Amino acid sequence: MTIIEEDPMRKLAYALLLCAATVQAQEPGAPTPPQLDEAQVQAIRSAVGNSGRTITNVTRDAYRNPEQTLTFFGVTPEQTVVEVWPGGGWYTEVLAPLLRDKGTLIAAHFDPDSKVAFYRRSRAGFEEKLAEHPERYDQVQLTTLNYDADMPLAEPGTADRVLTFRNVHNWLAAGDGKAEVMFDKFFAALKPGGMLGVVEHRAKAGTSLEQMIDSGYVTEQKVRELASQAGFELLSVSPANQNPRDTTDHPEGVWTLPPTLRLGDEQRAHYLAIGESDRMTLLFIKPE
DSSP states (O other): OOOOOOOHHHHHHHHHHHHHHHHHHTOTTSOOOOOOOHHHHHHHHHHHTOTTSOHHHHTTHHHHOHHHHHHHTTOOTTSEEEEESOTTTTTHHHHHHHHTTTSEEEEEEOOTTOSOHHHHHHHHHHHHHHHHOHHHHTTOEEEEOOSOTTSOSSSTTOEEEEEEESOHHHHHHHOTTHHHHHHHHHHHHEEEEEEEEEEEEBOOTTOOHHHHHHHSOBOHHHHHHHHHHHTOEEEEEEOTTOOTTOOSOOTTGGGGSTTTOTTTTTTHHHHHHHOSOOEEEEEEEOOO
């Protein structure tokens, strides 16, 4: 296997960027990031370690860091949490048991009547997953999230958290202000003081919108702009999902890397050594 050495200057640049962003988000008088107590952290740890998770999903933990990510987002067992476009249910396998007894998980999935066949298949597969294991998923509330500005993803002002994992590039690719519609919906669903957690493939600063759409990598500036336009304030930034080995300049964009590995066996060991994409992890708040 090819081993990729980490560039110490790139690593330092990440650290400085994250530090600066966190300081900016924590000016005097500003809201402070959530701090979980030991029992709340243990609840997340237990949910990540639950026996109902599929082995293929567990193997991705090293790249997706669910315990650190959900702790940073301040997710606790009694909250109402909206998971945006859960796909096959990677995070659902963690969030459902975490929230099952005291909280509420709303899975805002693809439109079952979408013109996009992939969306219809994904929604149907997710529904089948929930139905096959009612002991885990019987309390999950399934809703639809599409680009209809008049169709809310949840009852307005009821959610404590809205979480989206690696979706922003899809909304940008859809064009016509659809990303703005999504962020507006997140804002509407949250309570005052509620928070939006975003994980997204991170592009280098200065990357054009066209390049973002082609590559699947999005700049932090673009995500912050979308959130700010919807009314959110940046609360904090986490390094939980950064990957300094990812140069972001791959021939098939982010899909060159695992788990997609779009190039097949071509330089497979090289891309496996890099691992999954470098990702931003941002927490925004809806002002009270």
